[in-house]
Amino acid sequence: MKRVITYGTFDLLHEGHYRLLERAKELGDYLIVGVTSENYDKARGKLNVIDSLATRIENVRKTGFADEIIVEESPGQKVQDVKKYRVDIFTVGSDWVGAFDYMKDYCDVVYLERTKNISSTMLRVQNKRIQRVGIIGTGRIAERFIPEAKLVSGINTQVVYNPHKESAERFAQKWEIDACDTLEIFYEAVDAVYIATPHETHYDYIKASLEHGKHVLCEKPMVLKKAQAEELFRYARTHELILFEGIKTAYCPGFNKLLGVACSGTIGAIRNVEACFTKLENPANRELTDPLYGGSLTELGSYVMLPILKLLGEDYEDIRFDVIRGENGLDLFTKISVRYPKGIGTATCGLGVKSEGRLLVAGTKGYLIAEAPWWKTSYFEVHYENPLEVEKYSERFLGDGLRYEISDFLSMINGRKSSEFKLTRSESVVLADMMERFLQAENR
Numbered sequence: 270m271k272r273v274i275t276y277g278t279f280d281l282l283h284e285g286h287y288r289l290l291e292r293a294k295e296l297g298d299y300l301i302v303g304v305t306s307e308n309y310d311k312a313r314g315k316l317n318v319i320d321s322l323a324t325r326i327e328n329v330r331k332t333g334f335a336d337e338i339i340v341e342e343s344p345g346q347k348v349q350d351v352k353k354y355r356v357d358i359f360t361v362g363s364d365w366v367g368a369f370d371y372m373k374d375y376c377d378v379v380y381l382e383r384t385k386n387i388s389s390t391m392l393r394v395q396n397k398r399i400q401r402v403g404i405i406g407t408g409r410i411a412e413r414f415i416p417e418a419k420l421v422s423g424i425n426t427q428v429v430y431n432p433h434k435e436s437a438e439r440f441a442q443k444w445e446i447d448a449c450d451t452l453e454i455f456y457e458a459v460d461a462v463y464i465a466t467p468h469e470t471h472y473d474y475i476k477a478s479l480e481h482g483k484h485v486l487c488e489k490p491m492v493l494k495k496a497q498a499e500e501l502f503r504y505a506r507t508h509e510l511i512l513f514e515g516i517k518t519a520y521c522p523g524f525n526k527l528l529g530v531a532c533s534g535t536i537g538a539i540r541n542v543e544a545c546f547t548k549l550e551n552p553a554n555r556e557l558t559d560p561l562y563g564g565s566l567t568e569l570g571s572y573v574m575l576p577i578l579k580l581l582g583e584d585y586e587d588i589r590f591d592v593i594r595g596e597n598g599l600d601l602f603t604k605i606s607v608r609y610p611k612g613i614g615t616a617t618c619g620l621g622v623k624s625e626g627r628l629l630v631a632g633t634k635g636y637l638i639a640e641a642p643w644w645k646t647s648y649f650e651v652h653y654e655n656p657l658e659v660e661k662y663s664e665r666f667l668g669d670g671l672r673y674e675i676s677d678f679l680s681m682i683n684g685r686k687s688s689e690f691k692l693t694r695s696e697s698v699v700l701a702d703m704m705e706r707f708l709q710a711e712n713r
């Protein structure tokens with residue numbers, strides 16, 4: 270019996286896929302089809318896939334050509350599969366000619382002529398799911414958004430708004446988009462808004478954007494008061510709009526892998542999470558001079574609290590802040606101690622004190638450790654009582670990482686809620702509550 274294998278994403282299954290599978294089946298007696306997992310697609314930078322893995326598998330099954338369907342999870346899997354399934358022929362479309370010649374050491378390789386004038390990419394464009402995005406704010410983070418958004422198909426950055434007209438115009442010119450003089454004109458030009466302005470302005474901009482019927486992706490910290498977060502999420506939900514807090518770590522594939530391993534029982538029950546993120550800022554920068562909203566906690570607190578909330582939950586018993594202040598009274602270094610019935614969380618952030626930035630998750634059987642920059646997770650280790658027993662995990666982290674967050678935001682807009690768990694509304698509310706408690710304790 271001749272066994273054939275082929276791989277693909279098979280998104281929005283089309284005639285090209287059908288014809289490829291038909292001919293692949295004709296090459297032998299038994300056809301195995303590898304369908305890429307969502308994580309694998311993300312990790313290799315394919316961020317525009319519309320159908321879920323389950324739908325893509327079901328569509329391949331319905332063609333009737335596959336005798337067996339497997340999931341492709343990682344780049345090194347193909348050779349392993351060929352050996353495991355005793356494959357005689359590996360085949361893919363002619364767009365891949367040469368790319369899989371290395372497989373000739375293990376089986377025959379056949380490149381089948383690609384069907385002309387059809388691809389998932391073309392269908393995505395025809396579906397007109399292009400979301401027009403406008404940016405409010407022209408600072409450093411806004412600068413990073415545009416090149417990253419270009420990598421996510423289905424989204425197009427159209428315009429920018431900044432009450433300071435000159436800044437908006439400079440930004441627009443640099444990125445070849447339009448600058449809007451008024452918010453009214455701005456809202457007419459967009460379907461969704463990315464807010465990258467100083468923290469304290471987020472609430473008003475989010476509110477106005479939602480009231481104009483726009484989806485919102487807002488930089489962290491989304492808001493600085495619990496009641497504001499609750500109100501905005503309530504409004505978004507009743508008006509069927511997406512409101513999304515942009516903590517990019519939450520959407521990073523490596524961080525999600527880390528959470529999966531930590532929760533899998535490998536290290537036992539989780540008892541302690543320690544997260545530290547410090548970044549020495551120029552003392553003249555807004556982060557260290559804004560008397561009301563500056564400081565280390567408002568700037569970095571969302572990152573360090575994220576793994577604690579994700580791994581120990583939202584129902585803490587007590588939260589305490591210890592602060593080292595600069596001469597102007599702002600927190601240069603903050604330690605947040607969070608007590609749970611069965612665990613402890615310690616989050617540390619600093620703008621004026623440098624420390625070892627690491628994430629440590631301690632459990633009853635072992636611990637997990639990710640070094641800085643763990644907030645862009647690409648590598649972590651699991652250790653046990655025996656110091657020689659170490660498991661190593663890695664995951665790709667591409668570019669600035671904002672692309673993962675933008676891609677999840679777009680998925681949510683398009684009605685695919687599968688990424689909602691990565692940062693839930695209630696977690697965002699807890700983060701706003703934490704910011705509020707801190708600012709109150711600091712008499713700000």
Ligand code: CTP
Nearest residue numbers: 277278279285289361362383384387388389390
């Ligand atoms: N394929 C084909 N003819 C097409 C499109 C795809 O023969 N017109 C083949 C590819 O060469 C590959 C398989 O179908 O062997 C799965 O391809 P996939 O990447 O899922 O499809 P595309 O339509 O190329 O997807 P995209 O536009 O997202 O790259």
